[in-house]
Amino acid sequence: MATQRPSNGRAGPPAGPRRMTVLQATFIGVGSMVGAGIFALLGSAGAVAGAAVWLSFLIAGLIAALQGYSFAKLGSTYPSGGGILTYLSKGFGEGHVTAIGAWLFYTAGSIVTAMVAASFGGYTSExxxxxxxxxxxxxxxxLVVVMTGLNAVGSQAVARVQSVIVKVVLAILSVFAVVTIANADWGLLSFSGYPGLQQIIAxxxxxxxxxLGFGVVTFTARDLPDPRRQLPRALYLAVGIATAIYVAVSLGVFGTLTAEQVVEYGxxxxxxxxxxxLGDFGFTLIVVxxxxxxxxxxxxxxxxxxGMTQHLASIGLFPTVFSRSAGRVPVGLLVMAGLTIIQLFLLxxxxxxxxxxAVALIVFSAVTIAHFRVRRETGANLPVLIVALATTVVTFVVFCTTTLVQQPRTAIALVLIIALAAVLDLAWTGVRARRQRASA
Structure with a gap:
C-alpha cells in the first residue's frame, strides 16, 4: 500500500509501532561502517600514508561528519524510511535524477553487501x-539467507541482533587498541616519518x-519514535564512534608494526x-x-x-511490486538478497x-546538491553545506585519479552500473507511461 504524504508536502514516517532507540539506530550505522573495511584498509592506506594513517582516518571522519550534518538536517525535516533517497526526491523532484540515483544506490548496495558476505565466508572458512x-x-x-530472514522478522529483531554484534566488535577492538597503544613504540609514529600532505590527502x-555505511542510519527514521530529534543524534554518534575506533586501532597497529610490515600483512x-x-590468542580474537x-x-x-524500495514504489519511481511482500519477506529485501547471492557466484x-x-561519493554529492534547493526548509547553514560538498567532491576526484586509475575493472564496473541504472529507469518509465495511457 502506498504511503500517503501529508498535505505540507513532507514525507512523514509511516504509521505503526516504532521501537528502535537512538543507540540501536547508531549501532546499525556503526555495524555498517566497522565491517571488513578496517581490516582491508590498513595495508592499502599504509602504502600511501605510512604511519600517518590515523590522521587520514581523522580527516575522513570529519568529512563524514560534514555530510552527517547535511543528512541530519534533511532527516529531521523529512523523516522517512526512504532515507537519503527521500532527500534526493525533495531536492530534484520525482524524476529521472532521483530514479537513476535510487537504482544506482540499490544495485551498488547489493554488490557491496556481496563483497562483505564474501569476506565473512573467507574468515569463517579459514x-x-x-x-x-x-x-x-x-x-x-x-549468512545472506540468515540475515534476510532476520530483516524479514522486523526492524526490532534487526536492531537487537545488531546491538549484540556491534557491542562484541567494539569491545574487542577497544581492548586491542588499549593494549597495543599502552605498549606502542612511539618512535614508529613519529611525525618525522610521515609522508607529505599530498600522500595523506590521497x-x-x-x-x-x-x-560509507553511516548513510544507512537515515533509513532508521521509519522505526524511530521521534526521528526529527533522534535521527541527528544517531548520525553524529555513529560517525563519532567509528572515527574513535578507527583512529585508536590505526595508532595501535602502526605503533606496533612498521608501515612496511602493515602493508605486507594486509x-x-x-x-x-x-x-x-596477546600472543596467538590475540590473533584468534581478531579473526573472531x-x-x-x-x-x-x-x-x-x-x-x-x-524502507527504500517501499518509499520509491509509493511515489512511482520503482515498480509497484516493490511495495508488496512474498509471504513475510518484502519484495525489495528479497530482490536485494537474490542479487547479492547471484553476485557471490558470478562476479x-x-x-x-x-x-x-565511488557510488556512495556520487550519491552523497547529489544529496548535498539537492539540499541546496531545499535549504530554506531545513534551516541548514550554507557555508557548512558548501564545505561538505567541496570535501566530498575533492575526495571523489582524488579517488578517481588514484584508486580508479589503478583499478580499471572498478572504473568499467562504475560506468556499467550507471548505465544499468539509467536503463532500468527508462524501462520502468516506459511501462508506467503505457499503463497510464491504457487507463486513461
Whole structure:
C-alpha cells in the first residue's frame, strides 16, 4: 500500500509501532561502517600514508561528519524510511535524477553487501574449514539467507541482533587498541616519518571507504519514535564512534608494526599487531572480530532495502511490486538478497572492491546538491553545506585519479552500473507511461 504524504508536502514516517532507540539506530550505522573495511584498509592506506594513517582516518571522519550534518538536517525535516533517497526526491523532484540515483544506490548496495558476505565466508572458512573456497561460498550464502530472514522478522529483531554484534566488535577492538597503544613504540609514529600532505590527502580517499555505511542510519527514521530529534543524534554518534575506533586501532597497529610490515600483512595486520602482547590468542580474537563485524555489515547492508524500495514504489519511481511482500519477506529485501547471492557466484568481487566508494561519493554529492534547493526548509547553514560538498567532491576526484586509475575493472564496473541504472529507469518509465495511457 502506498504511503500517503501529508498535505505540507513532507514525507512523514509511516504509521505503526516504532521501537528502535537512538543507540540501536547508531549501532546499525556503526555495524555498517566497522565491517571488513578496517581490516582491508590498513595495508592499502599504509602504502600511501605510512604511519600517518590515523590522521587520514581523522580527516575522513570529519568529512563524514560534514555530510552527517547535511543528512541530519534533511532527516529531521523529512523523516522517512526512504532515507537519503527521500532527500534526493525533495531536492530534484520525482524524476529521472532521483530514479537513476535510487537504482544506482540499490544495485551498488547489493554488490557491496556481496563483497562483505564474501569476506565473512573467507574468515569463517579459514577458522573452521581450513580455508576452503567452496566452504567460503557456502558460509557467505548462508549468512545472506540468515540475515534476510532476520530483516524479514522486523526492524526490532534487526536492531537487537545488531546491538549484540556491534557491542562484541567494539569491545574487542577497544581492548586491542588499549593494549597495543599502552605498549606502542612511539618512535614508529613519529611525525618525522610521515609522508607529505599530498600522500595523506590521497589516502583519505581510501579511508573514507570505512565511513560509507553511516548513510544507512537515515533509513532508521521509519522505526524511530521521534526521528526529527533522534535521527541527528544517531548520525553524529555513529560517525563519532567509528572515527574513535578507527583512529585508536590505526595508532595501535602502526605503533606496533612498521608501515612496511602493515602493508605486507594486509588484511591480517590487526591480528599480527595483537600477537606481541596477546600472543596467538590475540590473533584468534581478531579473526573472531572480523567474523562478527562482517556479519553486522551484511545485516546493515540489507536493512535499507525494505524502507527504500517501499518509499520509491509509493511515489512511482520503482515498480509497484516493490511495495508488496512474498509471504513475510518484502519484495525489495528479497530482490536485494537474490542479487547479492547471484553476485557471490558470478562476479570477481575483489576486482571491483572500490565500487561502493565511488557510488556512495556520487550519491552523497547529489544529496548535498539537492539540499541546496531545499535549504530554506531545513534551516541548514550554507557555508557548512558548501564545505561538505567541496570535501566530498575533492575526495571523489582524488579517488578517481588514484584508486580508479589503478583499478580499471572498478572504473568499467562504475560506468556499467550507471548505465544499468539509467536503463532500468527508462524501462520502468516506459511501462508506467503505457499503463497510464491504457487507463486513461
Amino acid at each position: 577458522a573452521f574449514a581450513g580455508d576452503s573456497p567452496a566452504w567460503a561460498t557456502v558460509f557467505s550464502v548462508l 589516502s583519505v580517499a581510501l579511508t573514507f571507504f570505512a565511513f 588484511e591480517t595486520a590487526i591480528a599480527e599487531a595483537a600477537k606481541p602482547v 572480530t572480523a567474523i562478527f563485524s562482517t556479519m553486522g555489515a551484511v545485516n546493515a547492508g540489507l536493512y535499507p532495502s525494505i 570477481d568481487l575483489n576486482a571491483i572492491a572500490s565500487l561502493g566508494s
